[in-house]
Amino acid sequence: MPQDNVNSSSYYLSEEYLRKKRRRTRWAVFGLLILLIVLTALEIYIQGSHISTPIASNIAVLLIVNINIILLAILILIVAKNLVKLYLERKWKIIGARFRTKLVLAFVVLTFVPSLLLFLVASGLLTNSINNWFNQQIEKSLKESLDVVEGYYKSSGKNILLYANMMSELFYEKKMMNRENLQSLRNTVLKKRVDYKVDGILVFDKKLNLIAESIEPDLKNKLIADKLDPLLRRALKGEEVMEIIQIDNKSLVTGISIIKGEGLTVVSWFLSNEIVNKIKNIVSAFEEYKQLKLLKYPIKFSYEITLLLITLLILFSAIWFGFYLARGITVPIKELAEATKSVAEGKLDFRINVKANDEIGMLVESFNQMTSDLRAGKLAIEKANEELRKTNIEMGQSKGYIETVLENIATGVISIDSHGRVSTINQAASRILNVSPQNVRGEAYKKVFDASYLNPVRAMIKGMNEMENENAESQIRLMVSGRLLTLMVNVTVLKDWEGKYLGMVIVFDDLTELIKAQKTAAWREVARGIAHEIKNPLTPIQLNTQRLKKKFKEGSSDFENVFDESTNVIIKEVEGLKKLVDEFSRFARMPEPNPRPYNLHKIIDDTLVLYRDTRKGIKLLTHYDSRIDNINVDNEQIKRVFINLIENSIDAVNGEGVIEIKTFLDTGDKTVKIEVTDNGAGVPDENKDKLFLPYFSTKKKGTGLGLAIANRIIADHNGLIRVEDNMPKGAKFVIELSA
Structure with a gap:
């Protein structure tokens, strides 16, 4: 078997030559396709358009036929050129020529036989279709349709003339044209328009003056202004007048009858728009049929040329596609063979630059990937070793730094x-x-x-x-x-x-030392508060004692009254001191909570019962989260917290306002949140941090221990309590407990 000659026709095989040739071929095929599509569309348009002159249609069809013949010749030359090229490549033993020849012949055989059969069948169907377009039955049907149209127009005109003649005879016999009978004439005209179901009746005297009418004003103006005058003058000469007048794209059938030398009767009736449109379509179809009949044989020949052109184009496409597939296989294999030899010689940087999207392309891409992997292998190992060394150093430094931080x-x-x-x-x-x-x-x-x-x-x-x-x-x-x-x-x-x-x-x-310092500071604050609270009642006690001593020494006559007043004041202040001491003892010796499962909402309701009927100007509202069930709390201590908060809110609203208690369940944190809000004066920002300290109070008679006790109880329950602003007005106390 002879070997392919790789060295022959070097320019013929050069990449630049092949690239230019492929580009020219693509543009030629693309141009032929576009021209064929445009000409075919133009031919169809001409045959379907309403061209009034058969001469123009003949010229256009003949022009398209001639251009199709030229295209057919060009396509035959291109097919022949490709076949000759294939023969020369095989003769010169160019690499891949045998494979291309086999592939092209296979595509030609696979496409030529079905294309030929398709051409013969399509040509027969086309001939039958064109013959069916122009058979005698269709032409006869169109002519008979025109006869029906003409008969319809004549029938409509006769009916209108009949109505006009009948009314003219009636007007003449009844002497309605006399001046004294004009009103009777007008009444009769109105009645006859309804009886005959026409669109207008006009009656003129012999001087063409309108003396009676029954017609729409707009129609009368258009009829008299443009169309009626010449028809009236023809009728006065004794001519029987029946015309179809076009008004506003509508057909108005008008008939005029003479009233024996006394005047004219005009009757008008609009034809149905639907019928008029159908009549126009029939006339238009007959005209188109007559024009197409003149182009029967040119059209038939043009279609056959087009079918032949498409058949040859399919054949050319098969040849070109065979070349394309062969090139997509042989060129990558040639490049792959050369590249394999280079890799075997140790050139790992060799790369094949062939574009392909099929299995050959995958093979080329795999080869390129293999060489890239081999080339990058050593670099990757060296880089990995270097990065590993740097990472070890950085980890050692980071570990040392973290250990230093932890130790200090x-x-x-x-x-x-x-x-x-x-x-x-x-x-x-x-x-x-x-x-x-x-x-x-x-x-x-x-x-x-x-x-x-x-x-x-x-x-x-x-x-x-x-x-x-x-x-x-x-x-x-x-x-x-x-x-x-x-x-x-x-x-x-x-x-x-x-x-x-x-x-x-x-x-x-x-936190040992910090808590000690906090406790010392807290007790110092408590001592300062106690001293202040004790000092307040001592002053009136001292003053009243001095007053008693003075009155006693003077032997004053009102000593008994003064004695009663002073002792009452002293007793009252001592009771205040006792109450202060009791509150302090209660705060200092708060019992440990004894938590058990209790219904939170029942605790709140039991607390609110104490206030519902005693505070008439205060509205107490609740909003409960139904998902909250029992929680572990000390019932009495939590109830005391609510009492302190409600008392504080009652003082804030000053006897009239709204106090609302809401509960929420936070499933994420598994906590229960309770909000006690009021619309009172609120808490200033500078007092929010001090509000839960012992003996801090903004009320004149407050001990400052109520909120401190509430804070202590919540803290013993491992909860939190804080105060916030209530929008738009008032204060909001928020309690958070474990669910």
Whole structure:
């Protein structure tokens, strides 16, 4: 078998030549397709349009036929050129020529036979269709339709003339044209228009003066102004007049009859628009048929040329598509063979620049990807090693920095891994818990810390699990080396991105000294408040005692009255002091809460019962969240909180206003929120931070302990209480308790 000659016709195989040739071929095919589509559309348009002159249609059709013949010749030349080119490539043994020849012949055989059959069948159908267009039956039907149209017009005109003649005879016999009978004439005209169901009746005297009418004013004006005068003059000469007048795109049948030398009768009637349109369509169809009949054979020949042109175009497309497919296979394979040889020689940077979207393209892309992977392999390994070295250095630096930070902060940090071993403990944690870091790291936390340490933290973790939280914070008290410490502890569960448990981190701050300082400051504030509250009643006691002493020494005659007044004042102030001492004792010795499941809404309702009938000017409203059931609280203590808040709101609204209590359930945080609002004067911003301090009060007779007691009770229930502004007016107390 002879081998392909790769070296022959180098320019013929050059990429630049092939690219230019392919571009020219594409433009030629594209131009032929566009021209064929335009000419075919033009031919169809001419045959379907309303061209009035057969000469123009003949010229256009013949022009299209001639152009189609020219296109047919060009297409035959292009097909022949491609076949000759294929023969020469095979003769010169150009690479891929045999494969292209087989592929092109296969496409020609597959397309020529069906295209030829399609041409023969389509040509026969076209001939039958054109013959059916111009058969005698259609022409006869169109002519008979025109006869029907003409008969309809004549019948309508005869009817109108008959009505006009009948009325003229009636007017003449009844002598209605006389001046004394004009009113009878007008009445008769009105009646006859209704009887005959016509659109207008006009009666003129022999001087063409209108003497009677029954017609729409607009129609009368248009009829008299433009159309009627010449018809009237023809009728006066004795001519029988019947005309179809076009008014506003409507056909008006008008008949005129003479009244034996005395005048004229005009009767008009509009033809139905639907009938008129159908008549126009019939006339138009007959005219088009006559024009198309003249173009029967040119049209038939043009269609056959077009079918032949399409058949050859399909054949050319098959040849061109065969070349295209062959080129898409042979060129990448040639490039791939050369590239494989280069890679075998060690040139890993070789790349094939062939565009293909099929399996050959996937093969070329895979080869390019393989060489790229081989070339990038060493670079990737070197880069990975360098990045790994830098990462190790950065991790070492980061680890050292984190360890330095942990060792120098005042907050204790302990991390426990998933196996329960202590992995990290900083200096602050060692100092607070009085343990040695060397003895703790790597050991099980249950072994390192005794039960007194673990129990409070275990309680926190148990609460986290019950509430399905991953973080918990609480203030606990521990006995460490004989010293009672108060710690704020935060426990956080560690998980990876898949949710796998990695351990936990325990962070705690020593609040012992801070709480001592706060207690000292609080008691100092309490002492100052007590001194102030005691000083207030001592002044009137002292003054009244001095007054008694003075009156007694003077032996005053009103000593008894003064004695009663002074002793009453002293007793009243002493009772105030006793009440103050009782309130202070109650605040200082608040009993521990005894929480049990209680219905929160029932506690609120029981509290409001005390006020509903006693405060006439105050409206008490409630809005409950139905999702809230029982919560663990001390019934009496929580009731006392509500009493203090309601009393405070009553004082704020000054005897008249609205107090509302709302409850909400936060399912996310699993907390119950209670809001007590009023529309009173509100709380100034500068007093909000002091409102819950002992002995702080803005009321003249207030002890300053009511809200402090409420705050203490809520704190003992592990809750929060705060004050906010109520919009648009008043104050809002918000309580948050565990659900």
